[in-house]
Amino acid sequence: MLSGEVYIASTGEGSSARAVGQGMNVQDKAPAAAATADMALRDRVGALRAGLEDGLIGASGLVQRLLIGLLTGGHVLVEGAPGLAKTRAVKRLSSGLDASFARIQCTPDLMPADLTGTTVWRPDQGRFEFLPGPIFHSLVLVDEINRAPPKVQSALLEAMAERQVTAGASTYPLPDPFMVVATQNPIEHEGTFPLPEAQLDRFLMHVVVGLPDTTSERLILDLVERETAGHEQAMPLKLSGEEVRAARRDVANVYLAPALKDYIVRLVSATRDADTVPEVRRAIEYPVSPRGTLSLAAASKARAYLEGRDHVTPDDVADLAADTLAHRLVLTWRAAADGRTARDLVGPLLDAVRPL
Template sequence: MTNPAVPAPPPQSATAPSGRMLNEDEQALRAAFVALRSEISKAVVGQDSAVTGLIISLIAGGHTLLEGVPGVAKTLLVRTLATALDLKMTRIQFTPDLMPADVTGSLVWDSGKSAFEFRRGPVFTNLLLADEINRTPPKTQSSLLEAMEEHQVSVDGQSHRLDDPFMVIATQNPVEYEGTYPLPEAQLDRFLMKITLDLPPRDAEIAVVSKHQHGFNPLALTQAGITAVAGPEEIRTAREHAQRIDVQPAIIEYIVDLVRATRNSPSVRLGVSPRGATALLQASKVWAFLQGRGFVTPDDVKGVAVPVLAHRIGMKAEADLEGLTAQAIVEGILSQVPVPR
């Protein structure tokens, strides 16, 4: 697996050898999210696995960290996703001088009421694009922890609920580290997936340039024909259906064995936590749903294991010096841990 992202879903008519298949209502809902992929492809070319990963995270109720060099359509991908789902989107450019209140909001004196009033920050949205999140100090990074985990922010002892659905999509540049603050393990563990956007292959890059030659404007997505194919209600319903996907005890044991194996690797200083195991379970269930099945198979777990687990692994210094990556650790574990039959 060269790119830590999930593969593209199979056609809608995909079937499984045995087990419960989705009913008619579930298939209609699934079709909406298959159409979502097609809608996004009108603007974003050559990033199919990243699109799938974002859809899985959204249905699973998780958050996503996008990593890629400048110019591979990270921001365009998020903007197109918001347009195709009729969701509110807010973008925050993370900088060294950004303060926590710039994200969550703050108390402002209302002279008319002679009282302090809470002014909501940009975190009160559906899709929050945290652009270059590793360029802001840890104090500001940590302002997102409560929002990501509990879907609320607390200011002056008062809790304020966030919108539903709510998803943080953070970006970072993998090649420019000067002036950055690496995300701590606690922050990384809040992301359901970390997805790498690679440079597109030649044919995809030709398609991108050709789109611009024919007048494509990434700042005018509705003019490019992007329309909403689903919305907040479909997302909430899909989450309910995904929760009902069957998972056999042997699959749960397989997930736990994979996670525990990361802790026993001699190259790892910090293995995947139980939160990572539950994240792998949720992502596997959504992946099964998108494939038209009502049950999880070992291949579902394998399909999402790298983007769900790799960013949660802390490598030993000597392993980094040898060029060993967390992705390679997960891939090795997938080849070694016995698969349930």
């Protein structure tokens, strides 16, 4: 990579390109560990990605985000209208993993024990026995999470944050790897319980899925027709739990240059500083916490790994900024009344804060 190269980054799938950096060499002095990634394993992860995209037409952005969550050990919240293959994407991901999978369909009458499990009395053994619930799986799909009552959301929060479940006086560890993918429908609000900020903050990313274009929708028709005829596109491989853990170690070794670390910190700090982007700061009630900084850095490393690089570029950071930061922002009542969303604020932040 030549010094003086201009990086072109986008704020998300389908968004306009934005020049975000110039004169930054992100490969200089990269530690040797950054070059030791298992290339055969990287190829298998690439094959998993290709297999997911084959069965999810027009959803390459969602596929990438799900794999970023898998490779960082983070959880992903997917929001979109009904019929956009949110559930299908997670089920297809599960078919590409040699790991246990469970789906939890949230309803207003769901109880915490339906999620975590329950303790039962065994009279023949004279003791209590804990029967684990569906949360004790490596990949857990929590469908329509905003329909779950607050008690269930609290139980899920412990599992996501601590990777453990407390039942009675005992604590039980969750499997490794462990990943939660939750979905929610933005259209219906009757009988829903908005996620508290503490739980939103535990999601590595909040991915918004939009409608497909006409070309993709035409291909979807062909895909469903083939599947109806019994020609379902099988996943080409299954990644084992050990392979997932090894890939996570490789992702952790992806090189993040000091200048890009500074860039990430300045982006997050701009949500707190009234002088950097005043019009944005005035719209924010509560800014992004340091967990947002850590999430953006980790996700950027995973994106670089998926793109076949051993170093992060400004493009990685800018592309993931909205998905990793927006759901951690709380807007003022005036900004919300004006119809602004947290995602609306990320673009001006990227325009104002550039890599040095």
